[in-house]
Amino acid sequence: MPSLFVLTPFLLLVVVNLPFKFLRKQIALWPAVGGMLVAQVVFSTFYPLNIGRGIADPFEQFFMFGLSLDSLSSIMLLIIGIVAFVSVLVASSMISEERQVFHFLNLILISVIGMNTTVLISDIFSLYVFVEITALAVFVLIAMEKGKFAIEGTFKYLILSAVASVFMLTAIAFFLMAVGSTSFAAIKDAFASNSSDAFLLKLGTGLFLCGLLIKCGVVPFHGWVPDAYSAAPASVSVLLAGVVTKVSGVYVLLRLFGTVFILNAALQNTLLLVGIISICFAAFASLTQTDFKRMLAYSSISQVGYIVLALGAATPLAFVGAVFHFFNHAIFKSLLFVNAASLEKRLGTTDMDKIGGMGSKMKVTSATSLIGLLSTAGIPPLSGFWSKLIIIIALFSAGRPVYAVIALLASALTLAYFLSLERKVFFGKVVASPAAETKASFGITFSEVLLAAITVAAGLGFAFILNTWLLPLKEIVH
Amino acid sequence: MSIDIILLFCLVLAAIWTVMTVRLIHSIIGLALTSVLLSALMYRLASPLAAVFELSVCAGLISVIFLVTVSFTQRVSKEEMPARRKERFVRFWGLLFIVAVAGLLLILFFKAPQFQLPPPAGEQNVRDVLWNLRHLDMLGQVIVLLAGALGVAVFFKEHKK
Numbered sequence: 001m002p003s004l005f006v007l008t009p010f011l012l013l014v015v016v017n018l019p020f021k022f023l024r025k026q027i028a029l030w031p032a033v034g035g036m037l038v039a040q041v042v043f044s045t046f047y048p049l050n051i052g053r054g055i056a057d058p059f060e061q062f063f064m065f066g067l068s069l070d071s072l073s074s075i076m077l078l079i080i081g082i083v084a085f086v087s088v089l090v091a092s093s094m095i096s097e098e099r100q101v102f103h104f105l106n107l108i109l110i111s112v113i114g115m116n117t118t119v120l121i122s123d124i125f126s127l128y129v130f131v132e133i134t135a136l137a138v139f140v141l142i143a144m145e146k147g148k149f150a151i152e153g154t155f156k157y158l159i160l161s162a163v164a165s166v167f168m169l170t171a172i173a174f175f176l177m178a179v180g181s182t183s184f185a186a187i188k189d190a191f192a193s194n195s196s197d198a199f200l201l202k203l204g205t206g207l208f209l210c211g212l213l214i215k216c217g218v219v220p221f222h223g224w225v226p227d228a229y230s231a232a233p234a235s236v237s238v239l240l241a242g243v244v245t246k247v248s249g250v251y252v253l254l255r256l257f258g259t260v261f262i263l264n265a266a267l268q269n270t271l272l273l274v275g276i277i278s279i280c281f282a283a284f285a286s287l288t289q290t291d292f293k294r295m296l297a298y299s300s301i302s303q304v305g306y307i308v309l310a311l312g313a314a315t316p317l318a319f320v321g322a323v324f325h326f327f328n329h330a331i332f333k334s335l336l337f338v339n340a341a342s343l344e345k346r347l348g349t350t351d352m353d354k355i356g357g358m359g360s361k362m363k364v365t366s367a368t369s370l371i372g373l374l375s376t377a378g379i380p381p382l383s384g385f386w387s388k389l390i391i392i393i394a395l396f397s398a399g400r401p402v403y404a405v406i407a408l409l410a411s412a413l414t415l416a417y418f419l420s421l422e423r424k425v426f427f428g429k430v431v432a433s434p435a436a437e438t439k440a441s442f443g444i445t446f447s448e449v450l451l452a453a454i455t456v457a458a459g460l461g462f463a464f465i466l467n468t469w470l471l472p473l474k475e476i477v478h
Numbered sequence: 479m480s481i482d483i484i485l486l487f488c489l490v491l492a493a494i495w496t497v498m499t500v501r502l503i504h505s506i507i508g509l510a511l512t513s514v515l516l517s518a519l520m521y522r523l524a525s526p527l528a529a530v531f532e533l534s535v536c537a538g539l540i541s542v543i544f545l546v547t548v549s550f551t552q553r554v555s556k557e558e559m560p561a562r563r564k565e566r567f568v569r570f571w572g573l574l575f576i577v578a579v580a581g582l583l584l585i586l587f588f589k590a591p592q593f594q595l596p597p598p599a600g601e602q603n604v605r606d607v608l609w610n611l612r613h614l615d616m617l618g619q620v621i622v623l624l625a626g627a628l629g630v631a632v633f634f635k636e637h638k639k
Binding site for chain 1: 612613614
């Protein structure tokens with residue numbers, strides 16, 4: 001069954017590249033890619049409820065991919081499906097030129113293949129290969145419009161990714177030397193048995209962590225994040241901030257450091273420290289931003305800090321909190337980037353000094369952005385509140401009260417910078433007059449409503465989500 | 479051992495030339511040369527399979543892709559060349575300083591860890607590795623090539639019009 005998540009987008013990729021012109025027509029391409037992503041969302045939603053698990057995999061006999069689907073993977077597939085679908089919806093409203101549509105859909109299919117495989121794989125080398133595939137597609141997507149800032153953002157991302165790759169590849173070589181295999185199971189056994197190659201394992205773990213922290217974009221490796229997020233086209237910003245950096249950095253961190261490697265005290269302290277510095281530094285940096293997308297980018301760094309912090313607590317409850325915050329962050333950050341896309345489409349800018357008083361003119365964007373902002377700040381009963389609550393309780397119960405208090409206070413800072421954003425953009429004086437296009441497109445409005453509804457539903461239905469999706473995660477943690 | 483060190487030294491020189499040279503064609507030649515030297519090192523380190531892949535994919539295929547990409551770009555004019563060359567050297571002075579400081583720190587403070595490397599694993603059958611063990615990585619390689627081709631099409635194709 002898991003191989004369908006890799007082969008379906010791959011077959012679609014092959015089909016859209018066949019030399020038949022009618023296949024390239026937008027009318028055929030958008031529904032095909034969108035439909036595939038909806039199918040992924042539907043399957044991964046029902047998987048934890050034991051629906052659809054018996055579906056036979058027609059490719060199982062031909063390909064031995066070694067993929068496995070567990071509770072963590074199914075949540076990740078759900079996030080990838082939702083965010084990629086929203087990105088496609090936003091792009092359908094913003095990209096009209098046939099050639100660009102063709103390139104965009106090709107690249108998004110490649111990134112979906114990369115991300116789906118990353119979350120299903122159980123081999124550290126193949127994981128590296130598919131993380132790189134995802135990054136490769138996204139480099140091109142960010143710079144697709146070829147603006148100066150887009151090229152600069154891509155270049156920074158590319159160079160830092162290359163540095164991360166060096167760290168990760170060297171670490172994989174050490175694991176191979178110490179364990180003789182690159183499978184998760186063999187590496188996990190080597191950690192558990194406390195083998196004679198403990199030095200190589202420790203070295204590999206440290207190097208892999210450095211690579212992953214760059215990919216996560218946390219402080220002090222965050223230099224590329226604001227440039228890449230703000231310079232990318234609107235639909236790509238949604239994909240990049242919502243899911244790409246999360247899967248290629250944060251998910252790998254959760255999977256390896258939560259379920260494969262054994263965290264010693266030094267690693268735990270490193271993660272806690274990196275997490276708390278990211279939360280505070282990025283929250284303060286957000287306060288000084290004047291561009292909507294750059295502010296969201298810094299906020300993203302801060303929220304990823306919470307996930308890293310939770311991982312550093314190294315308890316099953318903290319892991320559950322980290323995964324739930326991952327899900328929530330992917331949804332509400334995508335929502336806020338769609339709001340930014342809506343503003344950009346209407347006003348042609350995301351500079352907050354040039355925008356004001358849009359609340360009465362863009363009612364859906366204004367209302368949904370408020371939901372996204374309040375959820376990010378952790379206001380009850382929205383989803384962000386529950387995930388932050390779990391993380392803070394887990395930190396207290398792990399004997400880390402100082403970190404818990406700082407994380408709590410930083411939430412107030414988040415609320416402060418987002419209220420300032422809301423006041424400037426939606427409730428302030430009218431600064432700019434809308435450009436020629438005044439009617440919001442269906443794709444963007446639908447995405448805003450969909451993501452806001454998920455944020456509210458995940459908050460109100462927290463008890464159901466906890467029992468169905470989150471508690472099974474405890475089984476895969478050390 | 480000494481041949482390995484000489485090869486490693488030449489590899490570093492070739493890699494530095496690759497990033498320092500102003501002309502993109504020279505960079506491609508430098509990269510191919512680096513790959514050839516790396517292949518020789520891999521062969522010397524008892525990994526002929528990896529050496530063959532490095533030689534065919536990195537020195538061969540990747541160089542061809544770069545050549546195609548460079549063919550879409552415009553040549554730097556002769557007037558601009560001296561300025562570019564100067565700018566390139568100025569940019570890399572800092573690197574020399576970092577290498578010197580890092581080398582000095584390593585010599586002064588680094589103690590080699592006491593551990594033994596495990597013996598190298600025996601060479602596996604190539605067919606076995608490619609077609610039975612690493613299905614997914616093969617698929618990954620196909621997708622990487624496709625993504626690279628798309629990248630070239632997106633960035634450079636229109637320049638030719």
